[in-house]
Amino acid sequence: MNRKNLIAPGILILLLVASIAWGYEQLNVKQNYEVALDNHYQMLFHDVKTHVENVQVGLSKALVATTKDKNIMLFSQIMNDANSAQDKLGQMPVSHNDIASTEKFLTQAADYSYYLIQRHLNGEDITPEQRKQLTDLQKDASAFNGELSILHENMANPDYVYGVAYINEMKKGEKANLEENAFHTSLIDFESNVSKGPELLYDGPFADQMLKGKPKGLSGENVSVDKAANIALDFFGKGKVEDIESFEQGEGTDELRIPTNTFHAYMDNGKKDLASYIAVSKKGGKVIWMTNPRPLGKKKLSNDEAQKAALKFLEEKGFKNMEPNYSLNYDGYTLFNMASKEGNVTIYPDLVKIKVALDTGEIIGMDASLYYLAHHKREIPAPKISIDDARKVLKNKFKLSSERLTIIPKGKEEILAYEFKGKYGDGEFIIYINAQDGKEEQILQIIKSENGTLTF
Amino acid sequence: MKKKVFKILVLTLVVLNMFYFSYPQKTVETANRFNIFAPRSLYWGSSGQDVKTVQDKLLRWKYYDGSVDGIYGARTYRAVRRFQQKNGLNADGVVGPSTAQAMGINTTSSSSAGSTQGVNRNADEYLLARTIHGEARGEPYIGKVAVAAVVLNRVKSPSFPNTPAGVVYQPLAFTAVADGQINLTPNKDAINAARDALNGWDPTNGCLYYWNPATATSKWIWSRKVTLKIGKHWFGI
Numbered sequence: 001m002n003r004k005n006l007i008a009p010g011i012l013i014l015l016l017v018a019s020i021a022w023g024y025e026q027l028n029v030k031q032n033y034e035v036a037l038d039n040h041y042q043m044l045f046h047d048v049k050t051h052v053e054n055v056q057v058g059l060s061k062a063l064v065a066t067t068k069d070k071n072i073m074l075f076s077q078i079m080n081d082a083n084s085a086q087d088k089l090g091q092m093p094v095s096h097n098d099i100a101s102t103e104k105f106l107t108q109a110a111d112y113s114y115y116l117i118q119r120h121l122n123g124e125d126i127t128p129e130q131r132k133q134l135t136d137l138q139k140d141a142s143a144f145n146g147e148l149s150i151l152h153e154n155m156a157n158p159d160y161v162y163g164v165a166y167i168n169e170m171k172k173g174e175k176a177n178l179e180e181n182a183f184h185t186s187l188i189d190f191e192s193n194v195s196k197g198p199e200l201l202y203d204g205p206f207a208d209q210m211l212k213g214k215p216k217g218l219s220g221e222n223v224s225v226d227k228a229a230n231i232a233l234d235f236f237g238k239g240k241v242e243d244i245e246s247f248e249q250g251e252g253t254d255e256l257r258i259p260t261n262t263f264h265a266y267m268d269n270g271k272k273d274l275a276s277y278i279a280v281s282k283k284g285g286k287v288i289w290m291t292n293p294r295p296l297g298k299k300k301l302s303n304d305e306a307q308k309a310a311l312k313f314l315e316e317k318g319f320k321n322m323e324p325n326y327s328l329n330y331d332g333y334t335l336f337n338m339a340s341k342e343g344n345v346t347i348y349p350d351l352v353k354i355k356v357a358l359d360t361g362e363i364i365g366m367d368a369s370l371y372y373l374a375h376h377k378r379e380i381p382a383p384k385i386s387i388d389d390a391r392k393v394l395k396n397k398f399k400l401s402s403e404r405l406t407i408i409p410k411g412k413e414e415i416l417a418y419e420f421k422g423k424y425g426d427g428e429f430i431i432y433i434n435a436q437d438g439k440e441e442q443i444l445q446i447i448k449s450e451n452g453t454l455t456f
Numbered sequence: 457m458k459k460k461v462f463k464i465l466v467l468t469l470v471v472l473n474m475f476y477f478s479y480p481q482k483t484v485e486t487a488n489r490f491n492i493f494a495p496r497s498l499y500w501g502s503s504g505q506d507v508k509t510v511q512d513k514l515l516r517w518k519y520y521d522g523s524v525d526g527i528y529g530a531r532t533y534r535a536v537r538r539f540q541q542k543n544g545l546n547a548d549g550v551v552g553p554s555t556a557q558a559m560g561i562n563t564t565s566s567s568s569a570g571s572t573q574g575v576n577r578n579a580d581e582y583l584l585a586r587t588i589h590g591e592a593r594g595e596p597y598i599g600k601v602a603v604a605a606v607v608l609n610r611v612k613s614p615s616f617p618n619t620p621a622g623v624v625y626q627p628l629a630f631t632a633v634a635d636g637q638i639n640l641t642p643n644k645d646a647i648n649a650a651r652d653a654l655n656g657w658d659p660t661n662g663c664l665y666y667w668n669p670a671t672a673t674s675k676w677i678w679s680r681k682v683t684l685k686i687g688k689h690w691f692g693i
Contacts, residue, residue, distance in 0.1 A: 083618075090617035093627040097676045100615040107614035170628065206614040250682025252693055256661040262684060264598075277598040277659065289657055293597040293648065328655075331501045331529050335655055353656055367656045449504075449576050 034164045041163040044088045045155070049148045051085035054078075055109060056145050059138035063131070068120045075113040075120075082110035093167050098187050101195035102144070109137055111204040133200060140194055147190045154186065203411040210412060215258050215281075217375030223285035228261035232278045235287050235317070242268040258369060260288055267292075281372065287317070289367045296332030297359035303327070303334060306356040310336045313363045319352060319371070328452035333357050333364060335452075340371075342380060346406040349374035349414055374409065383416060383435035390418040390433040393440055398431075399423040408432055408442065417441050430455065497582070498551040500644040501651070502528040506561075510551055513559050514539060533644075548641040577654060580620050582642070584608075584650035587624050589642035590632030592689070597645060599687035602660050604653030606691070609664055616664070660684060663691040 058078040065071050086106035089099060112133070116126065126134070154160050161169060162183040199208045223231070229244050243266040253259050260279040267276060276292040301309070307324055314322045322338040323346060333355050340350035351374075355365030387403060394400070400422040407414050417432040428446040433439070444455040498506055507526045514520035519542075520535035533549045540547040543558050551559075584604045592603045610616035610623040617623050625633060632638045642650075660666075666689045667677045680692035 087617065087622065090622055090626055095628045095674075096616070096626065097674075103616065104614040107618065111614070167627065205612070211613070248685035250684065250690065250692065252681025252683040255681055255693060256663070256683060258661050260661060262659065275596070275598075279659070279661070288661075289659070291598065291601070291652060291657060293645075329503070330651065331503065331527050365652070365657070369658065369661075370656065447576065454577065 038163040041093060042155075044092050045151075048085050048088050048092070049145070049152060051081040051088070052106075052141060052145050052148060054081040055085065055106075056138065056141035059134060059141055063134055063138065068123075068125075071126075072117050072120050075117045079110045079113040079117070082106045082113065086110065093163055094183065094187065095170070098191060101191050102187065105140060105144070105194045107206050108200050109141070111206040112137070112200055112202050115202045115204045129201070133202075136197065137200075140197065143193065144190050147186060151183065151186050155183075203413070205411075212257070213373070213412065215283075215373045217372035218258070218281050218284040218286060220284040222282045223261075223280070225261050228280040228282070228285060229263060231280050231285050231287065232263050232265060235278065235290065236265060236267075236276070240268055241265045254282070258288055258372065259283070286368070286372060287366070288369050288372060290365060291355075292362075292364040294357075294364065296357050296364075299332065299358040301356070301358045301361050303329075305361065306334045306358060307336060309361040309363070310338065310354040310356050313354065313366075314338060314352065317366075319368075322352065326453045326455070328454075332359065335365075340375070342378065344405060345380055345416070346404060346419070347378070348406060349409045374414075378407070378414075380407070381416060381436070383418075385435060385438050387418055390435065390438060391420065393433050393438060394420060394422075394431060395424060397424060398429075405435065406432070410441065415441060421446075497553075498528055498556075499582075499642075499647065500528055500530075500533050500549065501647050507532065509561050510536070510559065513561065550641055581647070581650050581654060583620055583624060584653060585642035585646040586638050586640070587630065587632065588649050589640055589646040590637035591630060592687075593646075595687040595689065597649060598659050599689060600646060600649035601652045601657055602663075602686050602689070602691060603666065604650050605658040605660050606663055606666055608653055609658070609660070609662055613664055659686065660691045663693055665693070666691045 055078055058074050058081065062071055062074045062078070065074060083106075086103055089103055089106065092099075116130070119126075155162060160183070166183060201207075201209070204210065225246055229246065232244060233241050245264045245266070247262045247264070249261075259282045261282060262277065262279045264275040265278055267274065274294055276290065276294075278290040279288045280286065281288050307327070311322065311324070319338075319340070321341045323341045325337045325339050325346075325348075327337065328335045336354045336356065338352045338354060340347045349370070351370045353365070353367040354363060356362075357364045383405065387405075391400070391403070398420075400420055402419075402421045404419050406417055406419045408417050416435040418435055420431045420433065422429065422431075428448070430444040430446065431440065432442040432444075434441050447454040498510060503526050505526065507528045508524055510528075511520055511522070511524045511526070511532055514532070514535045515522075515524060517539070519539045520531065522529075522531035522535075536551060536555065537547045537549045539545075539559070540549070540555060545555055545558060584607060587607060588600045588603050592600050595603070607620060607623050611618060611620055617626055624630065624638070628634070630638070660683070663683055665677065665680050667674075668688050669690060670688065672678075677692075682690055682692045684691045
């Protein structure tokens, strides 16, 4: 054998060694990542357990406590822990259907605590029903905590499928192997128990009653699909639409907050791919929203002209006494927020949003869903305190620029409040003072951006 | 003859190995991805002083022929892409840190100051636009708004995380997040749809789920109440 014959195999062997070395390195890197990720999941799990323990203990204490001050302290701690537990549970590698009710339980426990804090601050006591609900919550928290303890013990078992391993198995679709020894199976017991429990009755943003409330502004007979299509055609104007086509519907449609018939409307311009979309409520046959995503040309209208176009449009569509509030400028269009007005009172819950194209002044979007959820015949009471008395609540150095009487939403209710707009330091604010009892109801900060004004 | 075969074999292996070892290129790509977390990227629909600066520069360099109006529209987009192509940058029409650097401008300084500095909805808007682009690229416009509306309905629901990012990045929730498609640069339609959804338009009237019957693997999803079909997606509660 001469030397020449050794070169090729030599190179091959070198390459092989290099490949193996590289592969090993990759394996190491992968394992490091997996360990890091698993450690993070472990931390989340332990945190959830700690937070749920705190919720459980906090609720037990709240049932014993007798003074409002102590309860407020306890409920704020419960709210904090329940929120953290919910936040961290949502980051764990478990599919949503295994933890939906558990997350809801934690969100509502926090929301309910906040509601009770507000009640206490208003000087109201816990009612017997609320005491019963608290006892139920405490029992649920303790059951959940028990499940988490069992899980914690299981996690010491090396065969237990959790974290990265669980995600990998899910990807392979081998769910069958997971039923016995996996993190998610253990959660399901609590999940199914807590979902059987009664609804928590209270007033807060995450309460079931709040999410399911029926629209107050829709009444009358249900309209058929054909009738709805005609209403949609009338809305766009005679002869504007070439063809209208309903979206396919499922049987769950009627369980939505505002059941609608929804349509593609092909405009009479020969462009099939540029449809407008419109939804007509089944009950009463009102147009709930419309959008026309056409390309926009060069800006020709001023903001004032655009606003006039929006107001004229609302008048034509039967929205009476609407008043522009704030607006946002985008590339080619302006979005106006219009609230209704009764006498000198601005009614914020009756909100309609209008998009005006700045090239032709055409209305390219409308959203009246909030309007129809809130609008009803209101008996506006006379304010019990004068605007001068309400103004005294404001901070000394608050530089007032405008004031008026408004109705603002508060949970399920609406309240009559004085609105004070002005500056404090270098920030601009809107402050709402209850016109019946002088309470500071809400503070909004005004954020001026290049696009317009936002409130937070 | 035998020798020739052997030589070819070795050569192929060497070439193959070169591909194998070319993985560092991927790291460059990943680094680029983090552009999306830059303090302020300018894209289609952006507006303000920063956009004016960009337009002014591009006008002087003859990439741009529109007016310096501070609104990032079609002309600005095309001009930025031409600039990026000429300068060997990723021609995505987004003025991120590398493009801004190549133009010699600083977009990190926000024009708003004082106690409201940095408070805006741009981050949520861009996150939603990326979600739409990853999840519903081929869908009709209304299907895009609907996907973003589902994300926002989940934020309001007690059974889901309570922030847009919490919902979007919830493990096992969106396939476009799991496979990284969410990091693609969204187009103008996606950004407009995200904006409509944030401004309140909800074509689903409150749905929390959507799925594509052709690709959905979860049986559980069929236990949802079906409400509406938009494009390829069924929506449900």
